[in-house]
Amino acid sequence: MELRTKINKYYEDINRKNKILEEKRREEIYDKIPEIKEIDSLIKNIALKASMEQIKNPSEERSIEHSEEIYNLKVQKTKLLEKNGFSKNYLDEIYSCEICKDTGITEDGKKCKCLQKLIVEELYxxxxxxxxxxxxxxxxxxxxxxxxxxxxxxxxxxxxxxxxxxxxxxxxxxxxxxxxxxxxxxxxxxxxxxxxxxxxxxxxxxxxxxxxxxxxxxxxxxxxxxxxxxxxxxxxxxxxxxxxxxxxxxxxxxxxxxxxxxxxxxxxxxxxxxxxxxxxxxxxxxxxxxxxxxxxxxxxxxxxxxxxxxxxxxxxxxx
Ligand SMILES: [Zn+2]
The missing domain is CATH 3.40.50.300 (P-loop containing nucleotide triphosphate hydrolases)
Structure with a gap:
């Protein structure tokens, strides 16, 4: 297999694994703290509404209002998580490499350490x-x-x-x-x-x-x-x-x-x-x-x- 293909597959596999893990965590939390499930669906509705409005009236700036609402809901969510003994990041997206968020490329466009390591492992x-x-x-x-x-x-x-x-x-x-x-x-x-x-x-x-x-x-x-x-x-x-x-x-x-x-x-x-x-x-x-x-x-x-x-x-x- 060519190096580039191998590398792409590596990051795809990691992403897939982490998505599965995220899904498992979400199910676990919905099961244990049903309020969070409600909050999530509220957030989803608000976001959906906001984007619909945006489409209808592209010139109007209503998003600030919505984002404040969403922000407050997220704070509430975090509090609920912590109250139930979970870390506040428990429902965040999971990355094996926080630096490049499992893309292999850092913010300034350079090869991330994790990618360099991978290349070394493969090449040598x-x-x-x-x-x-x-x-x-x-x-x-x-x-x-x-x-x-x-x-x-x-x-x-x-x-x-x-x-x-x-x-x-x-x-x-x-x-x-x-x-x-x-x-x-x-x-x-x-x-x-x-x-x-x-x-x-x-x-x-x-x-x-x-x-x-x-x-x-x-x-x-x-x-x-x-x-x-x-x-x-x-x-x-x-x-x-x-x-x-x-x-x-x-x-x-x-x-x-x-x-x-x-x-x-x-x-x-x-x-x-x-x-x-x-x-x-x-x-x-x-x-x-x-x-x-x-x-x-x-x-x-x-x-x-x-x-x-x-x-x-x-x-x-x-x-
Ligand atoms: Zn990385």
Whole structure:
């Protein structure tokens, strides 16, 4: 199904569900507080009368009178609701997203957060990621899988190191909305929990309604190449690399380095930096290897804006 069709269907479904819920509430209230049913039919009659008069005498301004009458009836209705233990909004129209009233578009004509989220979910197949995120999050993170044997070179154990990193990650999330230029670069060999931790951060921020895009460097490169060379460009997908609240680039490696992908990926990261948007990167390369690989001055300037966080220890994949 095409994205636009899917999105339309999504909002139609929500609308239908909410209308059913509204109808149920109305029936419930009519049953419990019959006075409200009477008030509603009065309001309906007044409104009908007003519109009939309007048609007969378009020039006359009688609507003010009517609207005052209707207003008073509505106040009465609210009082009745509250007297019977319901919230005063109980009979209002129900929206799953109050910001755009389930249209996907905000008052100033922009894409609403709920629509952006939906697009991300569809474009990046977040349904498959959400399965992973349900397993790999801060609640399931277990410090005990890391060795508490001290590594001379680092003067601490992998477990102590991970406890330290965990604190940084939580701080990162707490200060996410601050314009503090805080970007993290997770580096170290495979199997040290880098991806697991990225998943934890992604899940936490998504739960806070942030637009998070999680991609391996390989997937990003593929999208960029499809767009550039195969004309299979999906502009929405491309633009989101720049506009998402958080872009996670997992597994940035040497094998992907061609001059094209190089400059494109760094264009994305650099643009995000300039816009104050945050990026997380994980890589098996050391900062030194990175600077050797990415010699261009732009790249070194980009990496200066990242706090390197080192992972070490035994390879957890084989335990
Ligand atoms: Zn919305």
């Amino acid at each position: 197949d977040m349904s498959s990621i959400s399965y992973v995120l349900n397993k790999e999050n801060f609640d399931t993170f277990d410090l005990n899988v890391f060795s508490d044997k001290t590594y001379e070179k680092f003067n601490m154990s992998p477990k102590e190191n991970m406890a330290r990193i965990l604190k940084i990650a939580k701080k990162y999330i707490e200060t996410f909305d601050k314009d503090n230029d805080l970007n993290l670069l997770f580096w170290g060999p495979t199997g040290q929990g880098k991806t697991f931790l990225l998943n934890c951060i992604a899940k936490d921020l998504m739960d806070r309604d942030k637009i998070v895009i999680y991609q391996t460097a390989y997937e990003i490169v593929k999208t960029l190449e499809d767009r550039k060379f195969r004309n299979k460009g999906d502009e929405d997908k491309y633009n989101l690399y720049f506009n998402a609240d958080l872009l996670i680039v997992d597994d940035l490696g040497i094998e992907l380095v061609t001059s094209f992908t190089n400059s494109e990926i760094f264009n994305i990261i650099n643009t995000r930096l300039l816009r104050g948007k945050k990026t997380l990167i994980s890589t098996n390369l050391s900062p030194k290897e990175l600077s050797n690989t990415y010699t261009d001055r732009v790249f070194s300037r980009v990496f200066q804006k990242f706090v390197p966080i080192r992972f070490f220890g035994e390879d957890l994949r084989w335990q």
